[in-house]
Each structure stands twice: as structure tokens, then as C-alpha cells.
Amino acid sequence: MTVSTAPGKVYLFGEHAVVYGEPAVPCAIERRARVAVDERDDDHIRVEARDLSLDGFTVEYAGDTDGRPDVDAPTDLVDAAMGYIDAAVEQARDAADAPDAGFDIRVESEIPLGAGLGSSAAVAVAGIDAATRELGAPLGPKEVADRAYRAEYDVQDGQASRADTFCSAMGGAVRVEGDDCRRIDTPNLPFVVGFDGGAGDTGELVAGVRRLKREYGFAADTVGNIGDIVRRGESLLAGADPAADPDPDLLAELGRLMDFDHGLLEALGVSSRTLDSMVWAAREAGAHGAKLTGAGGGGCIVALDETPETRTALSYTAECRDAFRAELDREGVREAGRR
Numbered sequence: 223m224t225v226s227t228a229p230g231k232v233y234l235f236g237e238h239a240v241v242y243g244e245p246a247v248p249c250a251i252e253r254r255a256r257v258a259v260d261e262r263d264d265d266h267i268r269v270e271a272r273d274l275s276l277d278g279f280t281v282e283y284a285g286d287t288d289g290r291p292d293v294d295a296p297t298d299l300v301d302a303a304m305g306y307i308d309a310a311v312e313q314a315r316d317a318a319d320a321p322d323a324g325f326d327i328r329v330e331s332e333i334p335l336g337a338g339l340g341s342s343a344a345v346a347v348a349g350i351d352a353a354t355r356e357l358g359a360p361l362g363p364k365e366v367a368d369r370a371y372r373a374e375y376d377v378q379d380g381q382a383s384r385a386d387t388f389c390s391a392m393g394g395a396v397r398v399e400g401d402d403c404r405r406i407d408t409p410n411l412p413f414v415v416g417f418d419g420g421a422g423d424t425g426e427l428v429a430g431v432r433r434l435k436r437e438y439g440f441a442a443d444t445v446g447n448i449g450d451i452v453r454r455g456e457s458l459l460a461g462a463d464p465a466a467d468p469d470p471d472l473l474a475e476l477g478r479l480m481d482f483d484h485g486l487l488e489a490l491g492v493s494s495r496t497l498d499s500m501v502w503a504a505r506e507a508g509a510h511g512a513k514l515t516g517a518g519g520g521g522c523i524v525a526l527d528e529t530p531e532t533r534t535a536l537s538y539t540a541e542c543r544d545a546f547r548a549e550l551d552r553e554g555v556r557e558a559g560r561r
């Protein structure tokens with residue numbers, strides 16, 4: 223059995239626009255998905271993923287992934303549940319040149335699902351890493367990132383950027399623009415996350431922005447403007463000393479850019495009443511800035527605040543189910559055990 227873990231992320235800025243080739247800066251956070259993989263002696267895949275619904279369910283199905291698993295759950299839930307793991311298994315089989323490999327897989331995660339913290343990328347990255355190690359064909363983190371991107375791309379019908387998967391595989395803060403992916407040095411940014419307990423469908427939200435962008439030139443300009451915000455933000459980060467605490471002027475300007483980014487994401491139709499409430503609660507508590515993170519629709523916001531005020535204010539906000547500080551995780555995917 224091989225176990226790998228990989229982190230989730232928040233977007234400092236640039237989600238959605240990154241799908242159309244603009245740059246984005248996601249940052250890995252210390253919340254991980256853990257995937258344990260045991261090779262079987264047949265070609266079946268058995269998945270245990272207890273975070274997938276309130277009660278959790280376990281499915282077992284043949285290696286022929288056209289067959290539906292025999293579980294008592296709605297088909298769309300099962301499809302949503304299995305998509306990323308199926309795709310990760312396919313990538314691992316292909317990478318290890320073992321098309322008939324079968325596995326028992328167990329997924330456990332500290333990252334809420336569909337909430338904008340990159341649970342899908344973390345599961346795909348950790349799954350591919352563990353499965354290829356288990357098959358004796360370990361990949362480097364960049365190869366894992368590339369394979370996990372292909373898995374997300376397939377599940378999200380060709381609508382995915384490399385941002386989440388590269389960030390989860392490499393850890394730290396990264397900058398992604400099309401196929402150009404790199405790590406960047408940043409000071410420790412004081413992220414606070416607010417979670418409304420809900421979720422958004424990444425594929426649908428991305429498709430909505432795509433439609434808007436096709437219909438209106440000004441929506442396409444909005445996407446370009448998000449890119450301008452990111453370019454401004456990364457030049458600020460490039461001038462900062464990564465070893466020192468971030469200075470207040472840097473945090474103030476990054477916060478302003480986050481606020482601006484949230485406004486543009488709102489205009490693109492991917493925010494929600496609860497996300498907006500949490501964003502305003504954070505701003506009123508004195509956060510430098512606040513925005514939704516990830517695909518939106520519901521889920522999480524991220525704010526910048528080095529004091530406890532924003533977390534406290536969020537924890538008293540009716541729309542907020544959970545508020546926590548999210549430390550930058552400088553480590554990406556890693557093997558967490560083998561026997």
C-alpha cells in the first residue's frame with residue numbers, strides 16, 4: 223500500500239481568467255487530501271471515499287469503467303464522486319504503462335468539497351502520485367501536476383487551467399499562465415478563510431463565464447482586467463522579501479487588488495449572496511481585502527488579515543459555517559507512507 227498527500231489552495235487572485243490564458247497566483251494551504259492505494263491482483267477498482275456525502279458510501283466496480291457502480295445513490299452524485307478518481311486512475315495506468323492495473327483506493331481529506339479550495343486537484347494529485355509509486359513507476363512532481371491537469375481537463379469537459387493541479391503538486395505560491403507554470407517566492411501571507419458550508423459546480427461556473435464572454439465584449443474585457451490585476455499583484459510580490467514578514471503597505475495594496483478582483487468575479491456572475499456576506503464581514507472587520515476563491519457559486523472566501531479580527535467576525539457571521547486561518551504550505555505532494 224502506498225499513501226500520498228497533497229495540499230488544497232486559495233487563489234490570491236486570477237481564478238476563472240486563468241482558464242483563458244491570463245495569469246493567476248494560487249497558494250497552497252495546510253489542508254491536505256490523503257489517498258491510500260493498494261494494488262489488487264485483478265483489474266477492479268474499489269474506492270472508499272467517506273467525505274463524499276454526509277453519510278459516506280463505498281463503491282466497488284469492475285475495471286471496465288463504463289459499468290456503473292452498484293450503489294444506492296443518485297447517478298449524478300456517483301458521477302460527481304467518481305469522476306476525478308476515475309480520471310486519476312486512468313492517468314496512473316497510462317503513466318506506468320499498466321492498463322489493467324486494479325486498486326483498492328481510500329480517500330480522506332481535510333479540504334471541503336466543491337468549495338473553491340481545490341479538493342479535486344489535491345485528490346487527483348495525491349491519487350496519481352500514490353498509484354504510480356504503488357506500480358513502481360514514481361513520477362516527479364511536475365509530471366504528477368501534468369497528469370493531474372489532464373485528469374481535471376477530462377472531468378471538466380476541457381475547461382480547466384493548470385493552476386490548481388500545479389499548485390497542489392508543487393506547494394507554495396505559484397504563478398500559472400497557460401502552459402507556463404512556476405513557483406514564486408512570497409512572504410507568509412496571513413490568509414483567513416470563511417466557508418459557507420456550500421459548494422459550487424466548477425464545470426458549470428466555468429461554462430457560465432465562457433458564455434458571458436462570448437456574448438459580450440465587455441465580459442471578455444473583464445476577464446482581461448482580472449489579468450491586469452494579477453500582473454500588478456505579482457510585480458508587488460516580486461519586490462517583497464520572502465524571508466521577512468510582509469510589510470503593511472504590501473498587504474494593503476494586495477488587499478485592494480483582491481477587493482477589485484472580487485468585484486470583477488461578481489460581475490462575471492460567479493459570486494453568491496453568502497460569499498458576498500462573508501466578503502463584507504471580513505472587510506468590515508478590518509481585513510486588507512477579501513474575495514471569493516476558486517470557482518465560486520458557494521463555498522469559500524479568502525481574506526488577508528494578520529490580526530484575529532477577521533476570523534472572529536466571520537465566526538459570528540450567520541452565513542459563515544467555519545472560519546479558519548490558512549497557513550501557506552510550502553510543500554506540495556509527498557509520499558506519506560508505504561507498507
Ligand SMILES: Nc1ncnc2c1ncn2[C@@H]1O[C@H](COP(=O)(O)OP(=O)(O)O)[C@@H](O)[C@H]1O
Nearest residue numbers: 271273302303331336337338339340341342424
Ligand atoms: N475527499 C474526497 N473524496 C473523493 N472525491 C473527492 C474528495 N474531494 C474532492 N473530490 C472530488 O472533487 C470534486 C469537487 O471538485 P470541484 O468541484 O472542482 O471543487 P473544488 O476543487 O473547489 O473542491 C468532488 O465532486 C469529487 O469528485
Ligand SMILES: C[C@@](O)(CCOP(=O)(O)O)CC(=O)O
Nearest residue numbers: 237238338340382383516517
Ligand atoms: C475557476 C477555476 O479557475 C478554478 C477552480 O477552482 P476550484 O475547483 O473551485 O477549487 C477553474 C480552473 O482554473 O480550472
Ligand SMILES: [Mg+2]
Nearest residue numbers: 340342343424
Ligand atoms: Mg476543483
